[in-house]
Amino acid sequence: LIDGGKMSKSLRNLYTTDDLIKNGVDPLAYRYFTFSAHYRTKLNFTWEAVKAQQKWFNRLREFVANAAALASESSELGDTSWLDSYRQQFQEAIDDDLNMPRAVGVVATLVREAERRDLAAQTASARVATRELLLHFDRVLGLQLAAIQPLLTKSETLSSDVDELPVAVSSLLEERKLARAAKDFKRSDEIRAQVRELGYELIDRPGGVVEWKKVDLQT
Numbered sequence: 001l002i003d004g005g006k007m008s009k010s011l012r013n014l015y016t017t018d019d020l021i022k023n024g025v026d027p028l029a030y031r032y033f034t035f036s037a038h039y040r041t042k043l044n045f046t047w048e049a050v051k052a053q054q055k056w057f058n059r060l061r062e063f064v065a066n067a068a069a070l071a072s073e074s075s076e077l078g079d080t081s082w083l084d085s086y087r088q089q090f091q092e093a094i095d096d097d098l099n100m101p102r103a104v105g106v107v108a109t110l111v112r113e114a115e116r117r118d119l120a121a122q123t124a125s126a127r128v129a130t131r132e133l134l135l136h137f138d139r140v141l142g143l144q145l146a147a148i149q150p151l152l153t154k155s156e157t158l159s160s161d162v163d164e165l166p167v168a169v170s171s172l173l174e175e176r177k178l179a180r181a182a183k184d185f186k187r188s189d190e191i192r193a194q195v196r197e198l199g200y201e202l203i204d205r206p207g208g209v210v211e212w213k214k215v216d217l218q219t
Contacts, residue, residue, distance in 0.1 A: 015045075020050075023047060023051075024054070025050050025051060026054060026057065028057065028143055028144060029053055029054040029058075030050060030053075031142065032053050032056070032057045032060075032104070032141075032143060033049065033053040033054075035100035035101065035104045035141070036049075036053065036101055036104070037101065038097075038098075038099060038100065039098060039100070055193065056108070057143075058196075059111075059189070059192075059193070060111065060134075060143075060145075061145075062196075062201070063111050063114075063115075063130075064134060064148045065149060065150055066127065066150075066203055066204070067127040067128050067130065067131035068131060068148065068149070069150035070124040070127060070128050071128045071131065078123070078126075080129045082113075082117070083110075083133050086109070086110045086113075086133065087133060087136075089106045090103055090106045090107070094140060103137075103140070104141075107134065107137060107141075110130060110133070110134070111130065112185060112189075113126075113130075114126040114127050114129075115127065115185065115204075116183070116185055118204070119180055119185075120183075165200070165212070166198070168198060169195055169198050172191050172194055172195050173191075173195070173210065173212075175187075175191055176188050176191040176192065176195075176202075176210075177210075179191065195212075199214055200212050200213070200214060201213050
């Protein structure tokens, strides 16, 4: 379905991959969008819904890139037994007649849990370990997560000095700091997305340090 109606050439409402790209939608984000409905049910395509999935897909890629960078700096994973339940939940979703909505729900919950654990312990181990599990899940999802480069490299210039930031961004960082202290992870994620829309990527370091870098909004 498209916008709740029929899709057909005669109605001129067929879209190609080029149309997705022209509208700012990564084809892999569209793939992620298709997981929002079971293959035995109809999927209703709307640009609003697809672009919402694009935002989450960007969020997922950012998580993987950040974790890849942190993995290059530390090999300490600590106790990873908490990941076993997510591995089991994902497998059960796949075994449940390829229940992809349920499977990607596990992925979203896993990412949030990893960030919560690292925030509470002021470490990076949960995110690093989660990346490895996500790469395992990606053998089914096909989102090319292994191809994502680390968010940071030693050649990049980073900063944690808020005085170098525009007032609008530094104000959001202060609000995010308060949200994280209150363990309001939903608001923290919303602010991260707002900051990115203003052209800055945030990198959460162990110890509560938040670094940032400018990004190209076209990527």
